[in-house]
Amino acid sequence: MSNINQARQRSVVLRQLLNHHSYQYYVLDEPEIPDSEYDRLYRELQQLENQYPELITADSPTQRIGDKPLDAFSQVKHEIPMLSLDNVFDESELLAFYKRVNDRLRLDDQIEFAAEPKLDGLAVSLLYEKGLLVRAGTRGDGTTGEDVTQNIRTIHSIPLHLQGENYPQLLEVRGEVFMPKAGFERLNQNAIKNGDKPFANPRNAAAGSLRQLDPKIAASRPLAMYCYSVGKVEGLESVETHSEMLDQLLKWGLPLCKERAVVKGVEGCLKYFDKLSARRESLPYDIDGIVYKVNNLHWQKQLGFVAKAPRWAIAHKFPAQEEITTVNDIEFQVGRTGAITPVARLQPVFVGGVTVSNATLHNMDEVERKDVRISDTVIVRRAGDVIPEIVSVVPGSRKKGARKIKMPDRCPICQSDVVREEGEAVARCSGGLYCAAQRKESIKHFASRKAMDIDGLGDKLVEQLVDAGLIDHVDDLYALTVEELSGLERMGEKSAQNLIDALQNSKSISLDRFIYALGIREVGEATAMSLAQHFGSLDKLQAASFDDLQDVPDVGPIVASHIQYFFQQQHNLDVINKLRKVGIHWQEVEAVNDADQSLLGKIFVITGTLSGMGRDELKRRLQSRGAKVTGSVSKKTSAVIVGENPGSKATKAEQLGIDILGEDELKNLLG
Numbered sequence: 001m002s003n004i005n006q007a008r009q010r011s012v013v014l015r016q017l018l019n020h021h022s023y024q025y026y027v028l029d030e031p032e033i034p035d036s037e038y039d040r041l042y043r044e045l046q047q048l049e050n051q052y053p054e055l056i057t058a059d060s061p062t063q064r065i066g067d068k069p070l071d072a073f074s075q076v077k078h079e080i081p082m083l084s085l086d087n088v089f090d091e092s093e094l095l096a097f098y099k100r101v102n103d104r105l106r107l108d109d110q111i112e113f114a115a116e117p118k119l120d121g122l123a124v125s126l127l128y129e130k131g132l133l134v135r136a137g138t139r140g141d142g143t144t145g146e147d148v149t150q151n152i153r154t155i156h157s158i159p160l161h162l163q164g165e166n167y168p169q170l171l172e173v174r175g176e177v178f179m180p181k182a183g184f185e186r187l188n189q190n191a192i193k194n195g196d197k198p199f200a201n202p203r204n205a206a207a208g209s210l211r212q213l214d215p216k217i218a219a220s221r222p223l224a225m226y227c228y229s230v231g232k233v234e235g236l237e238s239v240e241t242h243s244e245m246l247d248q249l250l251k252w253g254l255p256l257c258k259e260r261a262v263v264k265g266v267e268g269c270l271k272y273f274d275k276l277s278a279r280r281e282s283l284p285y286d287i288d289g290i291v292y293k294v295n296n297l298h299w300q301k302q303l304g305f306v307a308k309a310p311r312w313a314i315a316h317k318f319p320a321q322e323e324i325t326t327v328n329d330i331e332f333q334v335g336r337t338g339a340i341t342p343v344a345r346l347q348p349v350f351v352g353g354v355t356v357s358n359a360t361l362h363n364m365d366e367v368e369r370k371d372v373r374i375s376d377t378v379i380v381r382r383a384g385d386v387i388p389e390i391v392s393v394v395p396g397s398r399k400k401g402a403r404k405i406k407m408p409d410r411c412p413i414c415q416s417d418v419v420r421e422e423g424e425a426v427a428r429c430s431g432g433l434y435c436a437a438q439r440k441e442s443i444k445h446f447a448s449r450k451a452m453d454i455d456g457l458g459d460k461l462v463e464q465l466v467d468a469g470l471i472d473h474v475d476d477l478y479a480l481t482v483e484e485l486s487g488l489e490r491m492g493e494k495s496a497q498n499l500i501d502a503l504q505n506s507k508s509i510s511l512d513r514f515i516y517a518l519g520i521r522e523v524g525e526a527t528a529m530s531l532a533q534h535f536g537s538l539d540k541l542q543a544a545s546f547d548d549l550q551d552v553p554d555v556g557p558i559v560a561s562h563i564q565y566f567f568q569q570q571h572n573l574d575v576i577n578k579l580r581k582v583g584i585h586w587q588e589v590e591a592v593n594d595a596d597q598s599l600l601g602k603i604f605v606i607t608g609t610l611s612g613m614g615r616d617e618l619k620r621r622l623q624s625r626g627a628k629v630t631g632s633v634s635k636k637t638s639a640v641i642v643g644e645n646p647g648s649k650a651t652k653a654e655q656l657g658i659d660i661l662g663e664d665e666l667k668n669l670l671g
């Protein structure tokens with residue numbers, strides 16, 4: 001382009017286009033063009049600006065990353081102080097907050113609140129003058145913070161210029177800068193690869209990134225921001241409520257959290273709290289509670305402030321997921337396959353909503369890496385339904401004589417040799433079914449819900465039965481009598497009879513469940529299903545050669561060798577024969593033709609209730625064509641199949657841009 005006037009006009013159009021598509025992509029999560037087209041437009045603008053540097057504007061998308069590192073951050077004074085929030089931790093404290101508010105407002109109706117997730121990041125204030133982002137400061141002590149404008153400009157979701165026409169002449173807008181979980185994982189993986197120290201959590205990573213003096217480093221960090229309030233405003237058309245104000249911010253191009261909602265009364269707050277608590281793990285960013293704000297802005301004004309926090313808002317915090325406690329002892333547990341796991345016995349501590357007194361240490365490599373010793377003070381973490389684990393030893397807390405532990409040479413239960421194979425992190429008891437611990441665990445597995453599903457036969461009862469010498473192996477279960485059972489502690493005649501009935505009912509079972517119930521190493525539900533479908537009968541599976549086994553989708557040399565090993569053990573064959581003798585039978589499955597592998601490599605997740613077919617049946621059909629069916633949505637998921645009343649998996653798929661298949665699309669897929 002030769003003419004500067006033409007170039008100027010084109011650069012205006014390009015900037016508008018790029019800003020529009022950035023907004024669609026980063027703020028709304030609704031991209032309209034592929035990344036390659038965005039990159040093309042960006043390069044076109046860059047070329048024009050190279051040719052005519054006088055066309056460069058401060059808010060050009062090419063100017064996000066400044067080229068001069070700072071020597072130090074200067075200070076910013078907030079026009080209106082940045083507030084913090086008071087906390088409540090349970091329903092009664094929330095009720096007290098509501099009462100305090102209502103005592104001042106004296107309303108007949110239930111009070112409306114704007115509810116939003118409480119993001120775990122850093123509060124930042126952005127200042128827009130005549131629509132242009134001129135300054136960004138951290139909260140600091142609430143009055144004075146640090147000028148982080150250069151770094152904030154690198155965050156793509158933050159507009160360098162507000163959108164639309166009716167934005168105010170001056171706008172101070174507040175929000176939280178955070179690092180989404182996926183970006184945090186990637187950043188830490190890279191750090192570990194490069195031999196750098198990883199960040200402890202996304203909050204620290206966000207804080208560390210915002211405090212970089214070199215904006216190029218900040219630009220390489222996956223930061224994001226959600227806005228949640230305004231400070232000083234000049235020339236704002238009147239809005240009545242907090243939620244309307246947030247809607248307005250979104251229209252001006254500012255990034256807002258999608259999960260915000262308007263709720264009524266304490267009941268509405270608690271319902272929202274429960275809903276978000278259930279979705280917490282699957283949200284793409286960390287939250288540590290919910291914030292409720294009186295929605296009516298006049299009432300907010302009327303309520304005012306106490307010290308540094310508003311009277312009209314409260315943070316309802318989730319129970320902490322990390323706490324400090326001490327290691328009383330470290331013991332070794334023997335699992336079903338003989339794996340010996342070090343387990344820390346802790347001084348009981350309330351964390352993640354429950355009292356935790358044990359935490360897994362996984363294996364000895366982990367114990368050594370974390371250098372956990374008996375009597376150490378440690379950080380324990382329990383997030384969601386994940387098994388509690390020790391994050392780290394609290395630095396400087398080690399007592400003199402703190403004892404290191406060592407993997408025993410002999411199994412703590414049966415005294416057999418402990419072996420650790422080359423290249424494996426796990427040490428195992430070599431006792432097999434001679435080991436009472438392995439026997440107990442294999443019986444628990446046999447009885448479990450996804451295996452034989454024997455109602456009433458829980459872990460405690462299995463322990464009791466083995467300890468009392470009433471059973472040794474799974475086939476012994478079927479010889480139990482009401483008299484024997486009702487002699488046990490806490491077992492009445494009625495419960496005993498119920499268990500006998502449940503055992504009787506379990507005798508008719510599908511082949512895949514039976515294979516799974518056998519507890520062959522590395523044969524989970526999905527592999528058991530593939531084996532049942534491929535071979536059609538237990539006899540054929542038992543007779544299969546090493547090569548035959550590897551013809552099954554998903555079965556490689558390691559799994560094949562575990563299966564062969566299992567059927568080579570005489571004691572396993574004896575148990576299977578005895579189970580057949582007591583009347584356990586399964587429907588022989590018509591071996592499916594695995595030839596149609598059109599879904600090979602695809603990974604599906606099923607959520608909600610499907611009207612056309614049961615979940616197991618659908619799973620079987622997908623797997624027979626080479627697909628995998630998993631329980632949780634990740635970037636690797638190919639599509640999520642959604643029935644009625646889907647759970648959070650559907651939302652997560654939407655957020656990750658993963659295909660969603662309804663029942664009609666599913667029919668097409670399966671032909």
Ligand code: 9MJ
Nearest residue numbers: 083084116117118119228291
């Ligand atoms: C966070 N951290 O997500 C506020 N916050 O409002 C939300 N913090 C806040 N609001 C007034 N959603 C002061 C702090």
